[in-house]
Amino acid sequence: MAETTLKHFKTGSDILSGECLPSDKSPEILSLRPEQLYEYVGQREIIETLKIAVEAAQMREETLDHVLFHGPPGLGKTTLAHIIANEMRKNITVTSGPAIEKGGDLLGILTHLGEGDILFIDEIHRTPKAVEELLYSAMEDFAVDFIFDKGVHARSHRYRLKTFSLVGATTRVGLLSSPLRDRFGIFRSLDFYNDDDLVKITTRSAKLLSVRIDSEGARELAIRSRGTPRIVNRLLKRVRDYAQVKSDGVITRDVVRAALSLEGVDEQGLTSLDRRYLKTIIDYYAGGPVGIEAISATLQEETDTLVDVVEPYLLKIGFVMRTSTGRKTTEAARKHLAVLEAECV
Numbered sequence: 001m002a003e004t005t006l007k008h009f010k011t012g013s014d015i016l017s018g019e020c021l022p023s024d025k026s027p028e029i030l031s032l033r034p035e036q037l038y039e040y041v042g043q044r045e046i047i048e049t050l051k052i053a054v055e056a057a058q059m060r061e062e063t064l065d066h067v068l069f070h071g072p073p074g075l076g077k078t079t080l081a082h083i084i085a086n087e088m089r090k091n092i093t094v095t096s097g098p099a100i101e102k103g104g105d106l107l108g109i110l111t112h113l114g115e116g117d118i119l120f121i122d123e124i125h126r127t128p129k130a131v132e133e134l135l136y137s138a139m140e141d142f143a144v145d146f147i148f149d150k151g152v153h154a155r156s157h158r159y160r161l162k163t164f165s166l167v168g169a170t171t172r173v174g175l176l177s178s179p180l181r182d183r184f185g186i187f188r189s190l191d192f193y194n195d196d197d198l199v200k201i202t203t204r205s206a207k208l209l210s211v212r213i214d215s216e217g218a219r220e221l222a223i224r225s226r227g228t229p230r231i232v233n234r235l236l237k238r239v240r241d242y243a244q245v246k247s248d249g250v251i252t253r254d255v256v257r258a259a260l261s262l263e264g265v266d267e268q269g270l271t272s273l274d275r276r277y278l279k280t281i282i283d284y285y286a287g288g289p290v291g292i293e294a295i296s297a298t299l300q301e302e303t304d305t306l307v308d309v310v311e312p313y314l315l316k317i318g319f320v321m322r323t324s325t326g327r328k329t330t331e332a333a334r335k336h337l338a339v340l341e342a343e344c345v
């Protein structure tokens with residue numbers, strides 16, 4: 001019943017997932033990445049903090065403090081890490097928590113860093129424990145004690161490192177151990193972007209891609225992008241194709257509406273997964289409260305996807321509440337789904 005009433009929305013579409021997909025790494029999309037602080041739209045307080053920190057480090061000819069960024073996927077954490085390296089005029093080495101499997105892997109990376117370089121560790125909350133422990137002294141003393149062999153043959157060697165800045169990114173700061181968290185001098189959370197900032201990002205990206213878009217079209221696309229720049233860029237490419245094939249190439253509000261309803265994006269920018277999540281709580285659990293494990297089992301979706309990708313935006317727009325006994329949908333969510341169902345009839 002739920003699936004048929006919402007049938008004009010495709011299911012399983014990834015277009016609105018904040019998560020990074022292979023298509024997000026195409027040269028065209030990568031060219032949209034701001035490279036300097038002044039080009040970065042929104043997150044003003046974070047930008048101000050970084051400007052001051054970068055300037056102070058340069059004046060003192062010191063290495064920048066270690067920086068930790070927290071926030072849902074697609075909001076600009078990786079972009080900021082690259083911007084920091086550009087502003088500091090240093091090289092950046094990019095890796096991720098799960099990619100550093102052993103202490104030796106980390107040692108290899110650290111010993112190749114130049115003075116003042118940036119080491120970016122994405123998904124830092126997924127760093128194996130043994131590697132994380134080596135990071136503590138690397139971050140604090142710029143040295144690591146590495147143990148070779150085991151048992152009676154074990155010997156330890158202290159490696160001195162050049163000073164470097166670690167930039168960490170995480171979608172789940174709660175999973176980070178406090179010794180690791182405490183070693184970052186700068187810790188900032190990125191929030192979803194407001195509509196005005198998203199309009200600016202849409203307009204900027206359209207210009208870089210030489211796409212013609214009017215101001216109403218830009219606003220419509222912005223409000224349907226789940227507060228997320230990565231989604232703006234993705235939708236813009238889809239809508240551009242639609243405008244070229246079905247109209248005169250100019251992106252207007254009507255073009256955005258028509259193109260996005262084909263993609264399963266509703267007026268609030270919600271995806272089919274968002275709607276299935278809400279409907280599960282409403283239909284199966286009487287609106288909640290219900291635990292995330294139960295929702296994930298009913299939906300047959302990974303808990304991590306729900307917690308990292310789906311829930312942050314639904315919490316932000318007040319469609320879901322998290323209570324001590326579980327998740328609850330709100331009246332606003334029920335109204336939104338009711339309107340969609342009414343439109344289908």
Ligand SMILES: Nc1ncnc2c1ncn2[C@@H]1O[C@H](COP(=O)(O)OP(=O)(O)O)[C@@H](O)[C@H]1O
Nearest residue numbers: 032033040041073074075076077078079229230
């Ligand atoms: N403030 C911004 N202004 C313009 N574009 C942005 C901004 N933040 C992010 N983007 C765009 O969104 C995309 C996703 O950003 P990214 O840094 O990869 O997100 P995250 O690492 O948080 O998942 C980037 O390719 C970039 O083009």
Ligand SMILES: [Mg+2]
Nearest residue numbers: 077078122169
């Ligand atoms: Mg990233």
